[in-house]
Amino acid sequence: MPQDTRSPCSERPRERLLRHGAQALTSAELLAVLLRTGTRGSDAVDMGRRMIEHFGGLRRLLAAESSALLAFPGMGAAKTCELLAVQELSRRAVEEPLRNGRALSQPEQVKRFCALRLAHLRVEHCIALFLDSQLQLIECAEVARGTLSHASIYPREVVKAALGHHAAALILAHNHPSGLAEPSPADVALTRQLKQALALVDVRLLDHLIVGATEVTSLAERGQV
Secondary structure, X not given: OOOOOOOHHHOOHHHHHHHHOHHHOOHHHHHHHHHOOOEOOEOHHHHHHHHHHHHOOHHHHOOOOHHHHXXXXXXXXXXXXXXXXHHHHHHHXXXXXXXXXXXXXXXXXXXXXXXXXXXXXXXXXXXXXXXXOOOOEEEEEEEXXXXXXXXXXXXXXXXXXXXXXXXXXXXXXXXXXXXXXXXXXXXXXXXXXXXXXXXXXXXXXXXXXXXXXXXXXXXXXXXXX
């Protein structure tokens, strides 16, 4: 039987994936597997590479909204739906252990989940992970959205949301669009105010996470919750 003399570099992305595993492919090649076809004069790998550059990195691409994806040349409804499905499956995969286990026993998983939700955002967003009495995730919801440098987070609104979800505890998280994960004095003061407000309705504030571009800082680990 003749041997297959093709080098890995001469194989198409799908062939390489099956023969060598997904880890052997570049990010652009992995995108090409999803996209399948490129545009006139540009194959799927080239298109994937251009998309990563256009969106400012793989993380931002995989968090892009449908309107932004559809606006990219060569991205029709089918390709856009495939990327949106990958986005949601990734979020659910990271979220699943939090729904099935105690959040406090999985601090790195919680950080990873919050980073996936927030690190790519260009304006400040604040989310809350509402937990039941077993510290399993009930729901993750946005509680504030702001500007490049500030989001107004009102303790009364967080308390109202916690009661609406019948939460026994919660973890607050917000991103710093600057990319720095260092909490500001205002972040520390908000944590103190929110903890006091939640205590009045018998809800525990377990942590406040500050999400930067590459790091997540826990105020609980610093003894500031």
